Structures are given as structure tokens and as C-alpha cells.
Amino acid sequence: MLTDKIRNKENGIILYGITPPKINHTEEEIKQIAQKHINRISNLDIDGLVLYDIQDESDRTDEKRPFPFIKTLDPCEYSHNYLQELKTPRIVYRAVGNYTTETFTKWLEFTKEGGQQVHSVFVGAASHEQKNPLTLKEAYKLKREVNNNLCLGGIAIPERHTKKHDEHLRVFSKKDASCEYFITQCVYDVEAAKIFLTDYAKYAKENNYEMVPIIFTLTPCGSNKTLDFMKWLGINIPNYLEEDLKQSGDILHESVKLSKDIFEELYTFGLKRGIPIGCNVESVAIRKDEIEASVELLEEVKAIIKKYS
Amino acid sequence: MLTDKIRNKENGIILYGITPPKINHTEEEIKQIAQKHINRISNLDIDGLVLYDIQDESDRTDEKRPFPFIKTLDPCEYSHNYLQELKTPRIVYRAVGNYTTETFTKWLEFTKEGGQQVHSVFVGAASHEQKNPLTLKEAYKLKREVNNNLCLGGIAIPERHTKKHDEHLRVFSKKDASCEYFITQCVYDVEAAKIFLTDYAKYAKENNYEMVPIIFTLTPCGSNKTLDFMKWLGINIPNYLEEDLKQSGDILHESVKLSKDIFEELYTFGLKRGIPIGCNVESVAIRKDEIEASVELLEEVKAIIKKYS
Numbered sequence: 299m300l301t302d303k304i305r306n307k308e309n310g311i312i313l314y315g316i317t318p319p320k321i322n323h324t325e326e327e328i329k330q331i332a333q334k335h336i337n338r339i340s341n342l343d344i345d346g347l348v349l350y351d352i353q354d355e356s357d358r359t360d361e362k363r364p365f366p367f368i369k370t371l372d373p374c375e376y377s378h379n380y381l382q383e384l385k386t387p388r389i390v391y392r393a394v395g396n397y398t399t400e401t402f403t404k405w406l407e408f409t410k411e412g413g414q415q416v417h418s419v420f421v422g423a424a425s426h427e428q429k430n431p432l433t434l435k436e437a438y439k440l441k442r443e444v445n446n447n448l449c450l451g452g453i454a455i456p457e458r459h460t461k462k463h464d465e466h467l468r469v470f471s472k473k474d475a476s477c478e479y480f481i482t483q484c485v486y487d488v489e490a491a492k493i494f495l496t497d498y499a500k501y502a503k504e505n506n507y508e509m510v511p512i513i514f515t516l517t518p519c520g521s522n523k524t525l526d527f528m529k530w531l532g533i534n535i536p537n538y539l540e541e542d543l544k545q546s547g548d549i550l551h552e553s554v555k556l557s558k559d560i561f562e563e564l565y566t567f568g569l570k571r572g573i574p575i576g577c578n579v580e581s582v583a584i585r586k587d588e589i590e591a592s593v594e595l596l597e598e599v600k601a602i603i604k605k606y607s
Numbered sequence: 608m609l610t611d612k613i614r615n616k617e618n619g620i621i622l623y624g625i626t627p628p629k630i631n632h633t634e635e636e637i638k639q640i641a642q643k644h645i646n647r648i649s650n651l652d653i654d655g656l657v658l659y660d661i662q663d664e665s666d667r668t669d670e671k672r673p674f675p676f677i678k679t680l681d682p683c684e685y686s687h688n689y690l691q692e693l694k695t696p697r698i699v700y701r702a703v704g705n706y707t708t709e710t711f712t713k714w715l716e717f718t719k720e721g722g723q724q725v726h727s728v729f730v731g732a733a734s735h736e737q738k739n740p741l742t743l744k745e746a747y748k749l750k751r752e753v754n755n756n757l758c759l760g761g762i763a764i765p766e767r768h769t770k771k772h773d774e775h776l777r778v779f780s781k782k783d784a785s786c787e788y789f790i791t792q793c794v795y796d797v798e799a800a801k802i803f804l805t806d807y808a809k810y811a812k813e814n815n816y817e818m819v820p821i822i823f824t825l826t827p828c829g830s831n832k833t834l835d836f837m838k839w840l841g842i843n844i845p846n847y848l849e850e851d852l853k854q855s856g857d858i859l860h861e862s863v864k865l866s867k868d869i870f871e872e873l874y875t876f877g878l879k880r881g882i883p884i885g886c887n888v889e890s891v892a893i894r895k896d897e898i899e900a901s902v903e904l905l906e907e908v909k910a911i912i913k914k915y916s
Contacts, residue, residue: 489798538805
């Protein structure tokens with residue numbers, strides 16, 4: 299069970315991440331997409347399914363968004379209404395800025411019914427759709443009050459550590475606020491990840507804290523345009539990896555190969571230092587070859603975990 | 608011959624770097640040190656001997672210098688007066704801030720006598736011993752006027768690239784000013800080096816420039832105090848490498864192993880991208896085991912170059 303693995307701080311937790319269908323689909327189309335999701339995911343031997351809560355994010359930069367933003371279904375509703383057949387535990391992302399105290403409390407009440415099947419990650423986003431948006435701090439407080447047993451994760455961004463050198467402190471502060479694991483933004487910058495992990499382990503040791511799992515997100519990249527989109531989202535891709543990707547002639551498979559190497563480096567790095575490392579393979583694209591690449595990457599990751607177990 | 612290898616932009620140029628004896632030695636002691644240098648270096652199969660021009664550098668930081676500063680003999684005079692027996696081509700560092708136009712011109716005249724045996728690297732330092740110190744730009748101009756045939760190198764600092772992103776431009780600007788190769792500061796930050804090399808190769812390609820050799824300096828580290836001194840000098844050591852070094856129980860051999868891995872990564876990186884990479888093994892310590900470690904590292908580096916040739 300995912301909850302147990304998280305609470306035992308196990309190595310090698312494996313997640314698979316998808317986005318719910320876009321809201322401009324018909325009911326019939328959504329059901330078809332859901333069936334495909336169920337078929338694909340029930341065949342994967344994973345610990346949990348991540349469902350993203352997609353936001354526009356256009357207000358975080360002045361640069362033009364490479365892809366237009368189209369809203370997606372609420373991940374919790376999609377999971378509950380369309381994926382019931384699927385028995386895989388869920389990790390549902392919640393962009394807390396889209397909620398008020400009332401609507402968030404209501405959702406937290408609802409999560410009690412899901413028991414150990416429902417996990418969540420709160421994202422403190424810059425969306426201002428609500429007049430009195432919830433802050434991350436308030437959301438953590440409500441979670442502890444309404445459903446403290448909900449197995450909650452936080453976001454970790456190793457790239458931020460390179461500039462501000464305090465990502466490990468943010469992580470421990472979120473841990474104090476009841477986060478039991480962390481999922482990173484998509485990682486192509488291994489160096490930033492290693493520097494973050496080192497400070498994370500050092501701080502834990504110095505303060506006698508236990509380390510919770512850090513789950514690194516890997517994302518196959520299907521085209522130069524997707525690469526630009528990743529950069530637009532704030533993902534740091536070292537210049538030499540960007541060149542390798544662009545000059546490979548097959549960016550999708552080169553990105554799978556790179557991501558596999560990145561995971562192996564981080565997983566063995568964690569093993570050596572006693573840091574529980576997991577993996578979240580993100581499949582946010584809809585092209586068939588990109589979906590297949592995500593499944594291929596997932597299998598590679600499982601092989602790496604097996605190799606070192 | 609070193610000059611030919613540089614001008615042919617060859618891969619795998621190998622240098623060995625030493626500091627001249629300190630000035631507080633007696634004439635007899637200096638002769639003894641010189642004899643040891645001659646014995647050691649004549650047994651090494653290298654392309655050139657680097658002789659450093661040591662400066663205090665205390666004015667570049669407010670932090671306390673971990674080791675006291677003691678002046679060393681002028682590297683050019685030491686080479687000329689004490690190492691004549693040694694036939695290895697020399698690369699003599701010149702801290703141009705210690706000269707006036709007159710004294711520097713005189714030295715440049717003197718270098719003509721050495722022919723292809725004498726090479727130099729000018730360092731634009733913050734030393735203010737002279738009232739009208741020479742700038743790097745003026746020194747390059749004098750070199751072109753007085754002895755344009757002198758095979759001149761420049762300093763490259765990949766770490767600087769991480770912050771300012773313009774080290775490749777500095778390098779090409781120095782190349783325009785007649786530098787024919789570059790020697791880096793001691794490198795423990797492979798990531799910075801790879802990012803710098805990528806921009807160096809990209810800029811060369813975009814502007815149809817030829818790439819000159821980049822010679823990476825490796826320095827075995829014999830103690831925690833030396834490690835602190837390296838950091839004081841501005842050398843970036845990623846936190847995880849610093850931990851590996853400190854926790855190894857044998858920092859000297861761990862640093863040799865790390866330096867060897869760093870060189871292999873950079874050398875193969877250069878081979879893949881057509882960038883001529885060389886190596887300068889620095890032996891600035893005087894302890895016997897540290898000197899032996901530098902010779903061991905040099906042999907490892909030679910084996911790597913052979914392996915990929």
C-alpha cells in the first residue's frame with residue numbers, strides 16, 4: 299500500500315502522473331479517455347496514480363505561453379466519477395488558490411470517505427480566480443483540523459535551491475506542517491537535485507530529523523516545442539542536455555534515455571546517503587508515441603530499482 | 608613540442624604545475640629544492656611545466672586566509688637560474704599587476720631568448736605593489752608589440768560562468784588579444800565546466816571561430832585545511848563532493864580519485880563535441896605524500912588520454 303510505503307519512508311516508490319481530460323470534451327469523449335486511462339494504468343505495476351490540477355501559470359512570467367491554456371476537469375472529480383474501476387491509490391493535486399475555506403473544508407470532508415486510497419499534494423499557486431484564495435499555510439492548517447489522517451505530500455523544486463539555497467528548509471517546514479513525502483517538479487538538472495539532497499540529508503542529520511521520501515518527477519519530451527514549454531514552466535535544462543536533445547534526431551527517445559540516467563544517478567546517490575528516493579513518471583502528452591515512451595521509461599525505472607534492491 | 612601541440616589545437620596536452628620555492632630559503636636550500644624538482648619532473652612524460660606566480664590575494668575577500676602568505680621566487684628567474692638542466696618547455700605565469708610598462712617590456716625582450724621553450728600566461732591580479740600597475744589589456748598589447756611570437760595562454764574560470772554566463776566571451780576576447788590556449792583554475796565543479804564548454808563550442812560554431820585548447824587544472828587535496836584554502840581561493844566544490852572528501856577518511860586519495868573522474872568526464876565531453884581538452888596537474892603542496900599523489904594523478908590522466916586515443 300502506498301500510504302504504508304510512504305509512512306515507512308521506503309525507497310523506490312513508483313508513481314505515474316496524468317492530467318485529467320480537458321473540459322472542452324463531450325461526456326462521451328471523457329468516458330472514452332477514462333477507459334483508455336483505466337486500461338493503461340491497470341497494466342502498470344505502480345504504487346500510485348498522480349492526478350494533476352493544471353493551472354494557467356501565465357502570470358508567473360512575461361514570456362508567451364508556447365501552448366494555449368485549456369482548463370482540465372477537476373482531478374478529484376475525474377478520479378471519483380470516471381476512474382472508479384481502477385484500484386490504484388490516488389495522489390490528487392490541489393491548487394489551493396482556487397478554493398475558499400468553505401470549499402476546501404468541504405473537499406477535505408469528502409476525502410475521509412476515500413480512506414487510504416486518497417492522497418494529496420497541495421500546490422500554493424498564483425491563480426486568483428477566487429476573491430479570498432486560500433494560502434498554502436491555511437490549507438495545511440485545515441487539513442490537520444478536518445482530516446489529519448490524509449497522507450499529504452508537498453512540492454520540492456531543486457532548481458530553486460541553486461539560487462536561494464533554502465529548499466531543504468522549505469521542505470522541513472512543510473514536513474512540520476504535516477507533509478509526509480515530496481514530489482519534485484520535472485527534473486533535468488541532476489546537479490541541482492544532488493546539491494539539494496545533500497543539504498536535505500545534512501540538515502536532517504544535524505537536527506535529528508527523519509528523512510521522508512523525495513519522489514523525483516521524470517517527463518519524456520516529445521518535441522522542441524515541448525522542450526520550450528518545459529523551460530517556460532521554469533524547468534532548468536542544462537545547455538549541454540538541451541543540445542543533446544535537439545541534435546539527437548529523436549528527441550523523445552533521447553529524453554527517455556536521459557531521464558533514465560538521471561534517475562539512476564539520483565537513486566544510487568540516495569542509497570549511498572540513506573535518503574529515500576522515489577520516482578514519478580509524468581505522462582502529460584496525448585500523442586501515442588509519447589504515452590508509449592512514458593510507459594517505457596516507467597519500466598526502465600522499475601528495472602533500476604530492482605537492480606539495486 | 609608544446610608550442611606545436613597548442614597551435615595545432617591538439618587534444619590531451621599534459622602539463623604539471625609547481626610553485627617556485629619561498630624566498631625565505633637560503634641559496635643552498637633553493638638549490639636542493641631545484642634539484643628535487645629537476646629529478647621529479649625529468650621523469651614525467653609531460654608537454655610542459657607550469658610555474659606559478661603566487662600572490663597574496665588577501666584583498667579579494669574579507670575572510671581570513673587559512674595559510675599565511677609567504678612570497679615565492681620569481682618563477683621566470685627560478686626557471687632560468689635553477690632549472691636550466693631541465694629540458695621541459697615552460698609556461699611561466701605573470702601577475703601583470705606587479706609590473707610597469709618598462710619592467711614588463713624588459714621581461715618580454717628577455718623571453719625572446721628562450722625561443723619555443725618559453726610560454727606564458729598573464730594573470731590580471733589585484734596586487735597593488737606598483738604605483739602604476741599594468742592592466743591585462745596593456746600587457747597583451749605589449750606582448751604583441753615586443754614578442755608577438757611568445758605562445759601565450761589565458762586564465763579561464765568556469766565557476767564564473769555559472770554566475771555571469773559570459774566566460775566564453777571573455778575567453779574569445781582574450782583569444783582576439785592573442786591567447787592561444789587557456790588554463791582553468793582548479794576544477795571540482797564539473798557541471799560549471801560542462802556548461803561553460805557548451806557555450807564555448809556553441810559560440811565558436813555560430814561565429815566560425817576555431818576552438819583553442821582548454822586545459823583543466825586538477826589539484827589533489829591533502830587535508831581539510833587545504834580544502835578550506837581552496838574554497839577561500841574561490842574554487843567551487845559542490846557540497847556532496849566536499850562531504851565525500853571529508854568523510855572518506857583519506858582525503859588525499861579520495862581527491863585523486865575524484866579528480867581523475869572529473870578529467871575523464873570532461874575529456875570525453877570534449878571529444879564528443881570537438882573541443883580540445885588538456886590537463887594541468889597542480890602540485891603546490893610540499894608534503895611527500897601530496898607530491899606522490901600529484902604524480903599518481905598525472906599517470907591516471909595519461910592513461911585516460913591513451914584509452915580514448
